[in-house]
Amino acid sequence: MQQRFSRTVSVSKEIDAGLPGRGLPLGCIHEIQNPGLASGIAFASLLAGRTPPFGGQLIYVASDRSFHPLGLLRYGVQPEQWIHVSARSSQDLAWTVLEALRCPQVSAVLAVVQSADLTLCRRFQLAAESSGVTGFLLTDSAAKPAIASVITRWHISPIPAPPGTTFSEACWDINLAYCRGGRPGHWSTVWRNGQLEVLEPSSETVESQWSQRVRFLPADRLAG
Amino acid sequence: MIDRLEREEPRCGAFPLAAVREEKGHLHIAAVNDLARGAGIQAGARLADARALLPALRIVLHDPEADERLKQWIVEWCDRYSPLAAHDGADGIVLDITGCVHLFEGEAALLETLETQLREMKFHVRGAIADTAAAAWALARFSKRVIVTREELPGALDPLPVRALRIHVEIATELGRVGLTTIGHMRRIPRDALATRYGPGVLLRLDQALGLAEEAITPYRAPAPYRTGQVFAEPIGTTAAVEHTLLGLLTALCVRLEKEHRGARRFDLGCHRVDGSTAWLQVRTSRPGRSVTHLMRLFSEKMSTLDAGFGIEIMTLNAADVEGAAPVQMSLPHCGDGIGKDTLLTELLDRIGLRLGFEHVCRFQIRESLLPEFSTEFVPVSSASTPNAHWPEPRVRPVRFLDPPVPIEIAEIIPGKWPVRIRVERQLHWIVRAEGPERLTPEWWRDQPLRWATRDYYRIESEQGVRLWIFREIRRTESGERWFLHGHLP
Numbered sequence: 088m089q090q091r092f093s094r095t096v097s098v099s100k101e102i103d104a105g106l107p108g109r110g111l112p113l114g115c116i117h118e119i120q121n122p123g124l125a126s127g128i129a130f131a132s133l134l135a136g137r138t139p140p141f142g143g144q145l146i147y148v149a150s151d152r153s154f155h156p157l158g159l160l161r162y163g164v165q166p167e168q169w170i171h172v173s174a175r176s177s178q179d180l181a182w183t184v185l186e187a188l189r190c191p192q193v194s195a196v197l198a199v200v201q202s203a204d205l206t207l208c209r210r211f212q213l214a215a216e217s218s219g220v221t222g223f224l225l226t227d228s229a230a231k232p233a234i235a236s237v238i239t240r241w242h243i244s245p246i247p248a249p250p251g252t253t254f255s256e257a258c259w260d261i262n263l264a265y266c267r268g269g270r271p272g273h274w275s276t277v278w279r280n281g282q283l284e285v286l287e288p289s290s291e292t293v294e295s296q297w298s299q300r301v302r303f304l305p306a307d308r309l310a311g
Numbered sequence: 312m313i314d315r316l317e318r319e320e321p322r323c324g325a326f327p328l329a330a331v332r333e334e335k336g337h338l339h340i341a342a343v344n345d346l347a348r349g350a351g352i353q354a355g356a357r358l359a360d361a362r363a364l365l366p367a368l369r370i371v372l373h374d375p376e377a378d379e380r381l382k383q384w385i386v387e388w389c390d391r392y393s394p395l396a397a398h399d400g401a402d403g404i405v406l407d408i409t410g411c412v413h414l415f416e417g418e419a420a421l422l423e424t425l426e427t428q429l430r431e432m433k434f435h436v437r438g439a440i441a442d443t444a445a446a447a448w449a450l451a452r453f454s455k456r457v458i459v460t461r462e463e464l465p466g467a468l469d470p471l472p473v474r475a476l477r478i479h480v481e482i483a484t485e486l487g488r489v490g491l492t493t494i495g496h497m498r499r500i501p502r503d504a505l506a507t508r509y510g511p512g513v514l515l516r517l518d519q520a521l522g523l524a525e526e527a528i529t530p531y532r533a534p535a536p537y538r539t540g541q542v543f544a545e546p547i548g549t550t551a552a553v554e555h556t557l558l559g560l561l562t563a564l565c566v567r568l569e570k571e572h573r574g575a576r577r578f579d580l581g582c583h584r585v586d587g588s589t590a591w592l593q594v595r596t597s598r599p600g601r602s603v604t605h606l607m608r609l610f611s612e613k614m615s616t617l618d619a620g621f622g623i624e625i626m627t628l629n630a631a632d633v634e635g636a637a638p639v640q641m642s643l644p645h646c647g648d649g650i651g652k653d654t655l656l657t658e659l660l661d662r663i664g665l666r667l668g669f670e671h672v673c674r675f676q677i678r679e680s681l682l683p684e685f686s687t688e689f690v691p692v693s694s695a696s697t698p699n700a701h702w703p704e705p706r707v708r709p710v711r712f713l714d715p716p717v718p719i720e721i722a723e724i725i726p727g728k729w730p731v732r733i734r735v736e737r738q739l740h741w742i743v744r745a746e747g748p749e750r751l752t753p754e755w756w757r758d759q760p761l762r763w764a765t766r767d768y769y770r771i772e773s774e775q776g777v778r779l780w781i782f783r784e785i786r787r788t789e790s791g792e793r794w795f796l797h798g799h800l801p
Contacts, residue, residue, distance in 0.1 A: 123777060128710045129801030144656060155712035155798065156675045157687055162801075166675040171689060172663055173671045183663050192656040245776035245801075247743065254746045254770040254778065255707045257801040278801075 094219070096137040099276065099283035102261070106239075107268035113138055114219040115238040116211045120226050124199065126243045126259055128154070129162050131223040133283070135195035136163040138221055143194030146187045148172045148180055150199065161255060163281060168194075181207055188214035188222050195221045202226075205235040212236070240265040246275060249286065258286075315381050316371060317344065318433045327365055331358050332373035341373040385434070392425055397528045400477075403451070405444050407528050418458050441467075444528060445520035449475035449494075461522065468520055469495030476516040482509050494520070537575060537630035539563045546585050546622025550614055553582065553623065557610055558603070560628040565601040574599025574636030576693070578606060582617060583625040590617055595669065596661045597693040599636040605658050609665055660692050669693040677701075681751055683797060684714060706749075707770060709780045709798025716795035719781060729769045733781075735796050740773040748783075770800060 095110025103109050111117070111134055121127030135145050136159075145168045147154055152173055156166040172187075174180035180200065187196045188211060203211070203224065215222050224234050234240070242262040252258060257278040263271050275286040316330070317323045327347035331338045338358035350365045361368055378401075386404055389396040392415075395407035408421060415421035418440045429436040439450035442461045446468060450456060453475040459467040468475070471494050474483045486509070491497050497505065497517060506514050518524035539560045547553065557580060568574055576599055580592040594609040664672045673689040679701070680686050722732035722739070729745040747769035766782040773779070778800035784793045 123799055125710050125778070125799035126801045132710075152689060153711045153713060155683075155687065155709055157677070157706075158708040158710035158712070158798070158800070161707075166677050166687065169675055170660065170692065171673045171675065172667065173673075174667055175671075179667055182666065186659060186662055190655050190659040192654075193659070245778060247774060247776045248772060254772070254800065257778075258776060259801075 094139075096134060096139075098134065099274075099285060101285040102263070102272065102274060102283070105263065105270035105272045106266060112238060113221045115215050116208065116222040116224060118224045118226065118234045118237040118240045119243060120228065120241065120264075121243040122227060123245075124225060124227055126245050126257060127225045128197070129159065129257060129278075130241070130243050130259065130261070131197050131225060132159045132164050133162040133278070135197060135221065135223060136168075138194045140194065142168060144168060144170060144192065146170045146172060146193055146196045148174055148183050148187070148196065148198040150174060150177075150180065161281075162278070177201060184222065184224075185210060185214055188220045189218050190220065191218040193218075193220050195223065197223045197225060199225045199227070200234070201228075203234045208234060208236040212238075237265070238267045239263065239269070249277070252277060252279075314434045315378060327352070327368045329358070329361060329368055329370050330373040331370050332375075338370075385429070389425075392421065395528055399444070399448065403448060405447070405528055407444075408440070422457060443520055443522045444526050445477065445516065446522070448477060449520060465498070465521060469493060469498065473497060476513070476520055478513055478516050482513060485509070537564060537568070537633055538627065540625060540627035542625050543623070546624045548619040548622045550617070553617065553619070553626070554607075554611065554614065556626050557628070558607060560626065561603050561606050561610075564628055564630055565603050565606070568601040568630065568633070568636075572635060573633050574601045575630035576600070576632035576634065577630070578610075579629040579631065580610065581625075581627040581629070582619070582623045583627070584620040585622045585624050586620060588620065590620075590623075592617060594665055595693070596657075597664055597669065597672075598657055599632075599634040600661070601636065602654075602658075605661070608658075609661060612662065612665065664691075664693060680754065682754060683708070683712060683751075685754075707746075707800065709800050711799040713797055713799075716782070716797045719794045719796050721792075721794055729771060730781075730794065733771075733794070735779070740771075740775075740777065740779070742771045743774045744772040746770040751782075768797070 093108065094113040095106070095108045096113060097103050097110050098106070103111075106112070117131075117134075119127045119131050121130070132145075142165065145164065147169055149171075150173065152171070154169075154171055156164070156169050160166075172183050174183050177200075180198065181203070184196055184198045184200075187193055211222055211224075214220075224237070226234060240263075242260075242264055244260045244262075246258050246260045248256070248258045259276050259278070261274045261276050263269075263273070265271060276283050277286055278284075316328065324344060324346075327350055328344045329347050329352060330341045330343075332341045333339075340352060340354050340356045340358060340361055342354055343352050347361075347365065347368055350368075352361045352364060352368065358370065382398065382404070386396050386398060389404055389406055393406040393408045393411045397405050399405040408418070412418050412421055415424060422438050422440055426436050426438050437451045438457060439447045439454070440458045441447040441450055442459075442464060446459065446464055449468060449471050450459060453471045454467065456467055472483075472492060473486045473494060473496075474480070476494060476497075486492070486497070491500065494517070497513075502514055505517075515524055519526045541556055541560060543556075547556070560580075561578075564578075576596050578594050582590045582592070584590065592610060592613045594606065594613065596606075596609070600606060660672055669691045672692050674692055676688040676690045678685055678688060717735065720734040721730045722734055724730040729742065729747065731742050733740050733742065748767035749769075750765065750767050752765045765785040767785060768780065768782045771779050771781060779796055780798040780800055781794055781796050784795070786793075
């Protein structure tokens with residue numbers, strides 16, 4: 088495993104510790120689940136932006152054109168780096184992702200996919216390994232794993248910002264649900280000064296915050 | 312003809328000389344030099360008559376091919392005066408000098424330079440400049456005036472003989488028989504009468520001379536089309552055979568493009584079937600291309616759609632949108648893989664563009680506009696790229712942008728501030744934090760500034776931590792506020 092994923096990028100000091108090769112392996116497929124996608128895109132972009140070479144070409148494949156590169160300036164990716172491919176059908180989308188993953192002059196591929204079966208995942212994985220391109224599959228669904236087989240699977244969800252955070256600092260609950268050759272983990276983070284900082288309060292505290300909020304919801308809100 | 316001989320052999324000018332050609336069993340004079348012309352010998356006369364007039368006349372055989380070669384050389388030489396140079400009959404050259412005059416300080420200077428230089432090369436030359444090619448033709452041959460403006464044109468043409476209109480000799484003779492010897496005479500005759508008696512060709516020539524009818528000049532060097540083809544002795548029907556032929560055609564075309572430092576953005580393969588129908592395969596590239604392997608790969612992806620029918624008997628390959636493309640530095644076989652900096656990426660984008668359409672493969676063009684609708688633009692990779700504008704500062708902007716904005720339903724609001732409870736796409740959000748407003752006013756220099764009202768943008772966070780980018784439209788009428796969701800923040 089060490090041999091296979093010799094190239095890595097750092098996610099953050101704390102998160103790297105649980106990953107094989109002390110960093111996010113490159114040249115393979117990662118899945119990022121995030122309802123609403125905004126946080127997932129930002130998380131994937133900050134990782135894609137860190138893949139060498141600096142300023143390399145990133146390909147974003149989706150079925151719509153809602154992608155907005157200016158929002159990702161703070162995550163270390165310049166608008167020139169992006170090539171946006173809008174694919175109508177899921178077949179076209181899968182084909183584009185495969186072709187892009189096979190091109191060694193691409194740094195990383197971000198794709199918004201609905202689902203991917205085992206065969207397709209294997210093909211993605213083989214393509215990524217052959218060229219060294221890293222693939223990030225973004226899914227909107229949080230419920231069940233729509234992507235059959237990946238190297239890592241992340242659940243990103245926004246969390247209420249701790250006091251003193253501005254809107255330029257994204258606050259996420261990062262859940263590494265699956266990691267081949269590594270340890271799953273759970274962190275609350277804030278994106279600050281170009282770094283992913285892990286917040287001190289452990290995940291339990293966040294959970295309790297959550298339950299508290301839910302408990303105090305007035306009846307009319309729930310009916311809403 | 313005679314000019315050519317005199318250039319080759321200067322002593323030819325010392326005695327009367329005629330070039331003769333055989334016509335209907337007789338020898339006719341094709342051309343004469345100055346001395347012979349002075350003795351009254353005209354081109355077209357019989358040699359026997361000329362000999363009777365001037366026994367000392369020396370003759371050479373007419374060589375039309377050599378003349379043609381020399382004339383082609385002159386036309387090419389004239390290229391320096393205008394890119395539109397063309398042969399005009401056996402003895403003329405026509406130049407379209409529109410837009411070229413300023414390079415020579417006026418028409419007179421241009422004509423004088425041209426004539427002087429040709430005379431120095433020992434050519435007999437007469438030139439004229441007029442607004443129409445036909446008029447210039449007539450003036451150069453039948454008039455002493457050399458430069459005629461549009462207003463002077465009818466007046467300058469009127470005294471010229473009808474032959475100056477480039478009409479058939481027989482028609483000219485017939486016109487002369489009824490007293491119409493000059494162009495002026497013809498202009499006074501009702502047009503209908505001319506057309507019924509002498510055919511519409513006469514009127515056309517008249518109109519061309521006066522600039523009433525168009526006359527196209529065919530440049531001597533029509534650019535050879537980028538086109539190859541192959542005809543088969545036996546119709547072919549298999550994909551392998553088609554691909555094999557295509558490889559040959561592509562190689563031929565690409566070798567030529569390479570030699571001319573050009574590349575094409577579009578290649579059309581026409582497969583002409585036995586039954587007369589034609590199947591077309593087209594590939595496009597994002598940059599001017601001439602790589603045979605890359606084009607073959609693009610074609611082979613389309614090959615499955617090709618229906619050979621009863622067999623293909625002719626295949627043609629056209630290259631279109633040909634542009635200059637600098638030659639690629641080919642690395643030596645031992646040093647690296649010979650792949651350019653982003654060759655593979657370009658080829659990838661070509662393949663994607665070919666399958667999905669190039670309008671779906673885009674880069675981002677950043678504009679210096681704070682209005683989110685105008686700040687970024689999707690630009691197809693196949694179009695020429697322009698440098699990005701500098702985005703002023705990394706403001707907080709959504710990563711998913713909704714265009715058009717989605718109306719949101721306000722359930723509860725702090726008056727004058729942001730909403731507390733909103734419903735977006737049937738989902739209720741409790742807003743716990745907000746930042747703003749960031750006021751964006753429509754830019755007055757845009758097409759329809761009034762289409763947008765001034766907007767107050769807020770960044771809001773729901774109690775689950777979901778961050779949205781919303782705005783309120785500020786209309787002058789104040790007939791109720793309208794709120795919209797414009798993007799998702801991470």
